[in-house]
Amino acid sequence: MYRRTIPFIISIVIGLSYILSGALPEISAWKNLLDKWFQISTAFAVLIGAISLSMVHFRNLRRPERLIYSTTLIIALYGTVVLGLIQTSKGELYQTWYNMTIVPLEAAILSQIAFYITTAAFRVLRMRSLEASLMLIAAVFVMFYNVPVGAAVWQGIPVIGKWLMDIPNTAAMRAITMGAALGASATAIRVFLGLERSYLGGGE
Amino acid sequence: MQISTSFAVWLTAGMTLAIYSGVYKENPIYRLVEHIYVGVSAGNGIVSTIDNYAKPTITIDIFQNGTYSYLIPILIGLLVYTRFSKNRNINWLNRIPLAFWVGIGSAVVLTKNFKANFISQVTATFMPMINNDPLIMVNNIVMVVGVLSVLSYFFFSFELPKGLNVFPKFGRYIMMIGFGAAYGNTVLSRMSVLLGRLQFLLGNWLGIIETRI
Amino acid sequence: MSFWEKLSKMDNRIIYTALLVIMIWALIWPMGLPIQIGTSAKAAYETFDSFESGDILYVSFDYDSAGATDIQSSIEACMRLVLKNGGRVVSGALWPIGAQQANYAFKKMQEEYPHLVEGVDFLNLGYKPGGQMYIEKAMDSLIEACANVDNEGRNLSQFPIMKDLVTLKDAKVVICGNHGSPGASEWVPMYATAYAIPNNKPFVVAASAVNATINAPFIQSGQITVYLNGIRAGAEMELLTEKKGTAVSGMDAQSLSHILVFVLMILGNVSYFMQKRESRKQ
Numbered sequence: 001m002y003r004r005t006i007p008f009i010i011s012i013v014i015g016l017s018y019i020l021s022g023a024l025p026e027i028s029a030w031k032n033l034l035d036k037w038f039q040i041s042t043a044f045a046v047l048i049g050a051i052s053l054s055m056v057h058f059r060n061l062r063r064p065e066r067l068i069y070s071t072t073l074i075i076a077l078y079g080t081v082v083l084g085l086i087q088t089s090k091g092e093l094y095q096t097w098y099n100m101t102i103v104p105l106e107a108a109i110l111s112q113i114a115f116y117i118t119t120a121a122f123r124v125l126r127m128r129s130l131e132a133s134l135m136l137i138a139a140v141f142v143m144f145y146n147v148p149v150g151a152a153v154w155q156g157i158p159v160i161g162k163w164l165m166d167i168p169n170t171a172a173m174r175a176i177t178m179g180a181a182l183g184a185s186a187t188a189i190r191v192f193l194g195l196e197r198s199y200l201g202g203g204e
Numbered sequence: 205m206q207i208s209t210s211f212a213v214w215l216t217a218g219m220t221l222a223i224y225s226g227v228y229k230e231n232p233i234y235r236l237v238e239h240i241y242v243g244v245s246a247g248n249g250i251v252s253t254i255d256n257y258a259k260p261t262i263t264i265d266i267f268q269n270g271t272y273s274y275l276i277p278i279l280i281g282l283l284v285y286t287r288f289s290k291n292r293n294i295n296w297l298n299r300i301p302l303a304f305w306v307g308i309g310s311a312v313v314l315t316k317n318f319k320a321n322f323i324s325q326v327t328a329t330f331m332p333m334i335n336n337d338p339l340i341m342v343n344n345i346v347m348v349v350g351v352l353s354v355l356s357y358f359f360f361s362f363e364l365p366k367g368l369n370v371f372p373k374f375g376r377y378i379m380m381i382g383f384g385a386a387y388g389n390t391v392l393s394r395m396s397v398l399l400g401r402l403q404f405l406l407g408n409w410l411g412i413i414e415t416r417i
Numbered sequence: 418m419s420f421w422e423k424l425s426k427m428d429n430r431i432i433y434t435a436l437l438v439i440m441i442w443a444l445i446w447p448m449g450l451p452i453q454i455g456t457s458a459k460a461a462y463e464t465f466d467s468f469e470s471g472d473i474l475y476v477s478f479d480y481d482s483a484g485a486t487d488i489q490s491s492i493e494a495c496m497r498l499v500l501k502n503g504g505r506v507v508s509g510a511l512w513p514i515g516a517q518q519a520n521y522a523f524k525k526m527q528e529e530y531p532h533l534v535e536g537v538d539f540l541n542l543g544y545k546p547g548g549q550m551y552i553e554k555a556m557d558s559l560i561e562a563c564a565n566v567d568n569e570g571r572n573l574s575q576f577p578i579m580k581d582l583v584t585l586k587d588a589k590v591v592i593c594g595n596h597g598s599p600g601a602s603e604w605v606p607m608y609a610t611a612y613a614i615p616n617n618k619p620f621v622v623a624a625s626a627v628n629a630t631i632n633a634p635f636i637q638s639g640q641i642t643v644y645l646n647g648i649r650a651g652a653e654m655e656l657l658t659e660k661k662g663t664a665v666s667g668m669d670a671q672s673l674s675h676i677l678v679f680v681l682m683i684l685g686n687v688s689y690f691m692q693k694r695e696s697r698k699q
Contacts, residue, residue, distance in 0.1 A: 003296035007303035008430035014309035021350070022315050035554040038279035039306050040261055041301055044281025044547070046253040049369050050246050051288065068232075069239045076243025085252030090569055096212060096253075102248060102514060103482040104216045105241040107397055108223035110483040115399035115433045117391055118674075122432060122681035123425075124385075126689050131380045136686075138384025139391075140520055140679060146392040146626065146649050148279050148450040149672035158453070163386055165633060167343050170384030171350025174325050174634035175375070178351075181321035188310035199306045202220050227433055236644045250565055251545045252513035260564040264572070312549065312606075318642060320606035328638030347637075349526030386630040389647070393487055393627035398646045399440065399667045413444050413666075 004200050012192055046191075049075060076101075138164050206411040217409040220401055280304050350378045421691040424684065424696055427533035431680065439677055450672055458653035460643045463613030464590060464619050465495045473581060477604065478508055478522075479517035480625065484596030485518055487625035490651030490664035492594050493522050495621070497658050498693050500530050500538065505578055505586070509542040509563070511551060511599040515635065516543040518594070528536035529660075536576035543568025549603035555585045556612060586612060595624035601641065609640045619643060623650065 013087070016035065021031040053079065060070035073131020087094045127133040144150030190196035210216065219237055226234030261278070265271045280301050285296035329351045335341040353375030360372055407411045418428075445561065468474065480488050496506050506526075508519040514524050519541045527533050534549055545551050554562035573579045581587060591608060595601040601622045609620040613649050619642040624632060626647030635641045645654065648671065653663030 003299070006428065007299035009393035010300060010306035011303035013307070013359045014304055015311040018308055018311035019315055024310070030476045032554070032557045033273075034308060035547075035550050035557065036274075037280070038305065038550040039272055039545070039562070039564075040255070040277035041304060041553060042550075043253050043257040043261065045284040045301060046250055046258070048284055050250055052286070053242070053246055055248055069235055072236055073243040073650045075332055077247045080244050080247025081250050082452070084255065085375065088570065089248070089251045089255045095381050098244070098248060100212055100215045100519070101219065101240060101244045103307070104242070104401070105223060106219045106245070106481050106514070107401055107483045109238070111397035111401050112223065112227050113390075114394040114674075115429075115436060116396050117387075118436050118678055118681060119429045119432050121391075121678045122427075122685040125682050125685065127686055131320065131376060135380040135384035135387070136682065137231065137382040139387040140682070142385045142388025142677065143391050143508070143675050146388065146647070146671045148452050148668055149428050149676060152450055161388075163343075164381060166637065167346050168350055168378050168381040169385040169630055170633040170637045171329075171347050172379045173630055174266045174329060174352050174637075175351045175354030176379075177321050177331065177405040177631075177634050178325050179355065181325075184313045185318045185322070188313040191306060191310045199302050228430060238479065249513050252516070253546050255570065256516075256566065256568065257541045257546050259566045260566040260570070308550070312553075316549075316553075316606040316611060320610035320635075324610055324638050324640060328634070363628045382630060388625075389626040389629040391675060391678055392647050392671065393625045395440075395671055396486040396626065396667070397483050398436075398674075399444075399648070399670055400482075400663070402437075402440055402444060402670070403486075403663055403667065405439065410510055 004197070007200055008194065008197060012194070015188075015192055050081075053077065138168075142169075208411065210408050215407055217405055220405060349374065354378055419692070421688040421695070421696055425688045425692065430603075434625075436674060436677060438672045441449070441669045443673045444666070447491060447666065448672075451650075452656060452668055454653045454657060455479075455650070457644055457646065458650055461491075461495060461645055461650075461654060462498065462657045464621065464643055465498035466502065468499045468502045468504035468589065471581070471589060471590040472504040473501075473578070474499045474506045475582070475585060475591045476508045476519070477593045478507060478510040478519045479512050479600040480518065480594050481512055481514040482518070484594070484625045484669070485521075486663070487647045487651070488594045488596065488623050489522065490648065490662055491623035491645040491654050492592060492613060493525060494658045494660070495592055496522060496656035497529065497624070497660060498515055500526055500533065500576065500597060504589075505545060505579060505581075507542060507562075507582055508540070509551075509555075511543045512549055512596075514545045515594070516541065520568070521615050531589045537578055539654065540578050541568040541697060542573075545568045548599040548609045549556055552585070552603060552607040556608070559584055560563070580623055584586030588620060590619050591622040593626055595622050595632070597628070600624075601628065602637075603634070604637050605640050609635075613635055614640060621645070 007156050017036050018031055022029040046155055055075065057070035057073050061067040083097065125136050125139065138203070141157060141161040141164055144153070144157045145165070150157040150161065187196055222233050222237040225231055226238070241244035261274060264275050283297045284301045285298070286294050289295045329348060331344040331347065333341065333345055333348065335344065352354040354373045355375070357379070363369070364372065403413070407414065434558060465474070474496065478492075490495055499506055508523070510516045510519060516676060523539055523541060526539065530667040532537060545563055547554065551562050560579065563573060565573055567576070585591065585608065591604070591613065593601050593604045601624060604620070604622075612618070620640070621643040622632060622641050623645040624647070626649070629646045632644065636644045642679060645651070648664050652668050654666045655662050
């Protein structure tokens with residue numbers, strides 16, 4: 001029983017006291033302390049992702065077809081951590097390793113989407129219906145609003161592209177943002193009312 | 205400009221080309237480099253957090269300044285690792301940090317995010333529908349009707365009576381324009397990332413172009 | 418198999434090669450298409466050109482190397498304007514890799530303005546965890562939010578610049594370099610809506626273009642005062658600050674790649690409708 005009750009009480013007491021101290025300047029020190037505590041606690045929980053990742057890849061070591069990849073990942077992960085802890089993240093070797101791996105790989109991996117998005121233009125964006133046609137036309141105007149060739153071809157392109165971004169796009173995204181905000185707030189209220197306890201996990 | 209003689213630049217170029225080889229065809233080199241990236245990225249996250257935050261919290265805040273109350277959030281953070289314990293009397297303790305974070309997170313949603321993402325948006329939407337400038341008037345009408353229509357599309361999942369169902373329909377059209385705009389911007393963004401890599405390969409590595417005019 | 422059917426079954430790798438060829442072509446032999454300066458870039462120029470000696474700009478590098486081509490040029494141009502006017506720049510990062518992007522930017526600024534002294538004219542606070550709670554804490558005490566140290570692990574109390582930047586409220590302007598979350602979605606509620614806008618302070622976002630649609634409602638509502646969208650804004654800012662760089666040199670490649678995407682859209686649709694017509698005839 002206490003295994004769910006204690007965490008539940010903690011979330012209510014911390015959450016409500018945070019709201020109260022934010023509203024009352026006399027006790028704002030409590031909110032400021034909780035802000036700091038939040039930062040510290042997340043910093044000390046940083047290993048959780050790496051542990052989960054390691055568990056998956058240590059298990060993979062038993063599968064011959066995954067052996068080489070999982071070994072590489074484990075060496076890269078622990079090698080980086082050990083090097084960083086010995087040298088600190090400002091060490092020369094660490095910086096070289098970082099600049100040779102993360103910097104190019106992150107950009108290269110994301111830039112693959114440029115190829116896929118180009119093929120999507122050929123294979124997926126079809127004027128099958130009024131909705132699809134609207135989407136395609138908006139895409140074309142916004143695309144050419146963003147690059148110099150649009151204005152070079154016709155001065156009206158950037159004007160229409162900007163209007164599409166500023167008015168219909170803003171209206172659509174605003175409604176979605178408002179819907180998400182309402183959903184998040186309803187969940188927060190449910191947490192404080194004790195109706196939302198899924199974060200406490202299943203079981204006792 | 206001439207071709208680079210730096211080992212680091214060659215290795216960086218090699219990493220980039222290894223990733224692009226995967227676009228041509230899935231291959232072991234691509235997968236190997238992909239795994240290196242995941243490992244190094246996770247490792248770097250840990251090193252940065254420890255170096256820039258966890259270590260100075262202990263050495264400066266606690267040992268130097270004597271702020272021993274910070275031991276409490278450290279303990280809260282560390283309790284999250286009890287989830288890996290098989291002992292049921294211990295592993296429930298990982299719910300304590302989660303409860304702490306959910307409590308503060310919910311409070312922030314209600315006190316900060318709701319105002320920014322809902323109240324301010326409502327205020328900004330309802331602008332005067334009558335204006336001397338016809339363009340502003342049209343824009344304001346499209347904005348108000350557009351937002352209400354998209355909201356009605358989400359809220360009324362059932363069939364509305366004839367005449368009223370025009371709102372969700374209009375909302376769908378507005379959303380499609382929004383998604384088209386999203387595609388248009390995504391093209392620019394993703395081409396930029398590719399451009400950055402090509403500028404590196406042609407400039408820093410092969411020395412064919414100047415990366416800085 | 419008809420021509421249109423053959424076309425629709427074209428190997429994707431032909432499209433990939435075409436994309437690479439036209440982009441490389443434009444990078445090697447740029448056409449120099451004129452770049453129009455938009456209202457946002459002009460607004461950004463005015464905002465940062467108004468900095469006076471001693472004013473502090475806080476830059477949050479909330480992006481990685483993947484977002485750098487889109488964002489870095491804009492941010493560097495803003496920093497350049499501030500430093501040229503005798504202002505000072507302090508940077509932080511909500512992304513671990515953002516701290517390195519800040520280092521690249523400061524290195525470039527030091528090359529352009531060799532008189533700059535670290536800790537006096539600029540400082541990189543580095544990556545700090547907590548996302549929006551970092552912003553909230555920094556509104557109360559920046560030193561506490563940073564656990565007392567800068568990116569190099571040095572005690573912040575030794576730097577003169579930090580004496581004038583006790584909290585984020587002391588910065589004249591905050592820029593968020595936004596490539597995802599944490600980023601503008603955290604800065605808007607915690608800083609812009611809660612503090613900057615009610616106090617008539619600008620809040621600037623330089624974002625990768627992919628974020629333009631989701632950030633649009635906050636621009637229209639005035640929660641984001643100046644919005645620099647992707648590499649296009651970067652190129653405009655480079656032209657305004659008269660320091661042409663990677664953004665300007667990449668715009669022709671951008672134009673050609675966009676034309677290719679457009680041509681493929683047309684071809685895809687023509688082939689779709691022609692095939693539909695052929696099947697109807699049969």
